[in-house]
Amino acid sequence: MTSPIWHPYAHLKSQAPSPKVVGGEGPRFTLETGESLLDATCSWWCMIHGYRHRRLVEAIQRQADELCHVMLGGLTHESADRLARELVRVTPEGLNHVFFSDSGSVGMEVAMKMAVQYHYLRGKPAKHRMLTLMKAYHGDTAGCMAVCDPEEGMHSLFAGFLPQHYFAPAPTAGFEAGEDEVQADLDALRGVLEAHHEKIGALLMEPLLQAAGGLNMTSPHYLRGARALCDEFDVLLIFDEVATGFGRTGKMFAADHADVTPDIMVLSKGLTGGYLGHAATLATDHVHDAFIGDSELHAFMHGPTFMGNPLACRVALESLAVFEEDDYLGRIQALNDVLREELLDDAELRAHPDVADVRVLGATAVIEVHDAETLEGVAGFARRQGVWLRPFGHWLYTMPAYITSSNDLRRITDVMKHWFNARHVPSTSQ
Numbered sequence: 402m403t404s405p406i407w408h409p410y411a412h413l414k415s416q417a418p419s420p421k422v423v424g425g426e427g428p429r430f431t432l433e434t435g436e437s438l439l440d441a442t443c444s445w446w447c448m449i450h451g452y453r454h455r456r457l458v459e460a461i462q463r464q465a466d467e468l469c470h471v472m473l474g475g476l477t478h479e480s481a482d483r484l485a486r487e488l489v490r491v492t493p494e495g496l497n498h499v500f501f502s503d504s505g506s507v508g509m510e511v512a513m514k515m516a517v518q519y520h521y522l523r524g525k526p527a528k529h530r531m532l533t534l535m536k537a538y539h540g541d542t543a544g545c546m547a548v549c550d551p552e553e554g555m556h557s558l559f560a561g562f563l564p565q566h567y568f569a570p571a572p573t574a575g576f577e578a579g580e581d582e583v584q585a586d587l588d589a590l591r592g593v594l595e596a597h598h599e600k601i602g603a604l605l606m607e608p609l610l611q612a613a614g615g616l617n618m619t620s621p622h623y624l625r626g627a628r629a630l631c632d633e634f635d636v637l638l639i640f641d642e643v644a645t646g647f648g649r650t651g652k653m654f655a656a657d658h659a660d661v662t663p664d665i666m667v668l669s670k671g672l673t674g675g676y677l678g679h680a681a682t683l684a685t686d687h688v689h690d691a692f693i694g695d696s697e698l699h700a701f702m703h704g705p706t707f708m709g710n711p712l713a714c715r716v717a718l719e720s721l722a723v724f725e726e727d728d729y730l731g732r733i734q735a736l737n738d739v740l741r742e743e744l745l746d747d748a749e750l751r752a753h754p755d756v757a758d759v760r761v762l763g764a765t766a767v768i769e770v771h772d773a774e775t776l777e778g779v780a781g782f783a784r785r786q787g788v789w790l791r792p793f794g795h796w797l798y799t800m801p802a803y804i805t806s807s808n809d810l811r812r813i814t815d816v817m818k819h820w821f822n823a824r825h826v827p828s829t830s831q
């Protein structure tokens with residue numbers, strides 16, 4: 402019997418049956434068939450410690466024994482309180498207030514509502530639109546779909562259902578670009594702000610790495626320039642660090658590369674090490690204090706049932722402790738060295754006729770192809786070699802768990818490269 406599960410992003414007519422996962426250990430998970438697959442994606446980028454990490458499993462068990470859940474409306478508890486303090490400690494200076502929710506999309510909805518209400522409370526109710534970037538991805542809920550890339554994104558058919566926002570071009574200067582080279586990208590942002598700032602409440606971006614919209618990378622100078630423009634036009638800066646947070650770009654947060662503090666910052670995916678769904682929206686005193694007032698409208702009207710869930714908070718605390726005690730930033734640097742050596746420095750790969758670009762940042766690498774059909778069959782090809790890869794669109798990428806060894810990472814990059822080598826021989830290209 403086919404399963405009643407409706408799978409995400411699946412084409413129902415052509416989808417292959419989904420293999421059943423029965424367990425996992427370190428960077429691998431195991432299938433019912435006995436196959437063990439090295440996960441090159443760490444399960445949509447969140448399982449940063451890999452599977453069945455002792456300390457994380459035990460943290461959940463201990464918390465489950467004490468308190469599995471309690472509402473955060475009018476109540477608090479130790480794990481939420483400690484996690485909020487820890488997030489304030491590790492995030493950029495000035496982000497002193499933490500609003501919990503249950504997923505990255507909802508964390509972004511919270512951020513956008515906060516920005517709109519902030520301007521309303523300061524007497525600028527017209528500033529209720531967002532400025533977002535082409536190639537952006539901020540989640541799948543309605544509010545988030547409206548700020549995703551409207552053309553490339555997965556949501557174009559919903560255009561009539563969504564509120565209208567302002568879009569600026571995606572940044573074009575790469576991570577290494579200097580101040581001069583990002584000027585054209587910043588001028589494009591300025592253009593939209595000059596024309597529409599009276600209606601714009603916040604500029605949203607995935608700092609340095611636009612993830613699900615095509616792994617587009619940009620420079621820390623772009624973040625600094627965006628910060629200055631937001632100050633000039635009285636627009637809040639929102640960093641969506643759902644994908645970039647917790648080490649993915651090589652520093653704890655992408656904002657750290659630029660020494661920039663956004664007004665609002667959203668964390669999810671790696672927050673709990675992937676062990677439970679949760680998110681945090683952080684705000685500066687400046688944003689928070691605008692909500693201190695006498696009218697009914699000063700309350701922030703949002704409150705997901707599972708916000709501050711004790712199990713999620715406890716495992717997030719343990720995840721952060723492991724991150725720091727086991728020198729994850731050092732591990733990420735080692736992974737980055739391998740990715741650069743194996744992919745960026747491979748002249749043959751970069752010159753391959755199917756390959757448009759190869760990019761590496763922190764523990765992220767992507768091979769972009771000219772034609773998306775080039776990647777058809779790559780998941781099956783990888784699986785036969787014991788690797789789980791899940792390319793999308795024009796992008797074959799890896800975002801491995803940080804506990805992945807250099808040898809295992811080379812296994813992943815070898816499979817990625819062999820796909821292109823194999824494509825020269827018609828009999829093996831499938």
Ligand SMILES: *Cc1c(COP(=O)(O)O)cnc(C)c1O
Pocket residue numbers: 504505506507509538539540541607612613641642643644645669670
């Ligand atoms: C995954 C992602 C989201 C959405 O998070 P969900 O937990 O899937 O709702 C938002 N923003 C970015 C940058 C993401 O990568």
